[in-house]
Amino acid sequence: MSSASASPPRIKFWGTRGSISVPGPGTLRYGGNTTCVEVRADGEIIVLDAGSGIRSLGISLAKEFGAEPIKLSLLITHAHWDHIQGLPFFKPAYDQKNEIGILGFDGAGAGFSEILAEPMKAPFFPIAMRELSGRIGIRRLREMKFSLGKVQVHAIFVNHPGVCAGYRLFTSAGSVAFLPDHEPYGFLHSAKSNHMTPEETKKAATEERSKLVQFLHGSDLLILDAQYTDEEYQRHIGWGHSSVTTAVSLALDAGVRKLFLFHHDPNHDDTMIDSMLEEARRVAQESGKELTVKAAHEGEEVVLEN
Numbered sequence: 001m002s003s004a005s006a007s008p009p010r011i012k013f014w015g016t017r018g019s020i021s022v023p024g025p026g027t028l029r030y031g032g033n034t035t036c037v038e039v040r041a042d043g044e045i046i047v048l049d050a051g052s053g054i055r056s057l058g059i060s061l062a063k064e065f066g067a068e069p070i071k072l073s074l075l076i077t078h079a080h081w082d083h084i085q086g087l088p089f090f091k092p093a094y095d096q097k098n099e100i101g102i103l104g105f106d107g108a109g110a111g112f113s114e115i116l117a118e119p120m121k122a123p124f125f126p127i128a129m130r131e132l133s134g135r136i137g138i139r140r141l142r143e144m145k146f147s148l149g150k151v152q153v154h155a156i157f158v159n160h161p162g163v164c165a166g167y168r169l170f171t172s173a174g175s176v177a178f179l180p181d182h183e184p185y186g187f188l189h190s191a192k193s194n195h196m197t198p199e200e201t202k203k204a205a206t207e208e209r210s211k212l213v214q215f216l217h218g219s220d221l222l223i224l225d226a227q228y229t230d231e232e233y234q235r236h237i238g239w240g241h242s243s244v245t246t247a248v249s250l251a252l253d254a255g256v257r258k259l260f261l262f263h264h265d266p267n268h269d270d271t272m273i274d275s276m277l278e279e280a281r282r283v284a285q286e287s288g289k290e291l292t293v294k295a296a297h298e299g300e301e302v303v304l305e306n
Helices: 054-065 112-120 191-195 198-216 230-234 244-253 270-287
Strands: 010-015 036-041 044-048 071-075 099-104 135-140 145-148 151-157 165-171 174-179 221-225 258-262 292-295 301-303
Touching: 010 054, 036 054, 036 165, 044 054, 099 112, 112 135, 151 198, 165 198, 174 198, 198 244, 221 244, 230 244, 244 258, 244 270, 258 270, 270 292
Parallel strands: 044 071, 071 099, 099 135, 174 221, 221 258, 258 292
Antiparallel strands: 010 036, 010 301, 036 044, 145 151, 151 165, 165 174
16 A cells, blocks of 8 residues: 555454354444454554454455555464454455465464464365465564564563464554453463472562563553453463453553453453443553553554554
């Protein structure tokens, strides 16, 4: 897009839900599609995760660009189904004029290319990854810092079952951090923790949280897992997701400007998310610190400005 570099960076939510898509009357406002976020910044189109929301994004891009080629980068945080299930239905991937770079880290015991190809193997899907018409480049990430055009990207491994990355995108108008799946460090998903004493586990947890706070420090916008209420989290320790209070606490400690509660639980309707947002704002206000808190809405656009 010739005008992209002249426009302020913007973020659009195409899928805000976690675990499984839940369309229906109870999820109309916050959305029922699983994780997918589009970032337009400094001439780049960067897509974060390929949940079911990427289908609608693909239709929109095809309509916007028409006969013009689409070039974009797709960053995958991890291979859980709700973060890759929409890729076989991404329309631009079926057009030979389009160039799509897909980037991510190897998973537990599996290479990144193998991970992407698995859902499209017979008998699960009629078209194999290698049969897609678009120019698809799959890049296994080895470094925690890299660039997509003028956008600098930093990665960090977060606390979630298997291998799961969070990303921070540094644009000309500020930074956007994306951690859709993350559990507070009170429970460690590292295999090494199985052989630690309670004291060692506590020390490791403190160190890992400090690293994450530093990674996020000063982010202009943080899109963060806040799947559970505090009460629900007590019944889901070890499941790999955060509660509202722990999400706000992390954002406050990192000096984030704006927090978007994300990865909404499939059992939570719009009214439930409203109440969770109210609680999050109460916690933020009582801290005395400056933090804007919102709950991510499917279809919502956010402009990032200096």
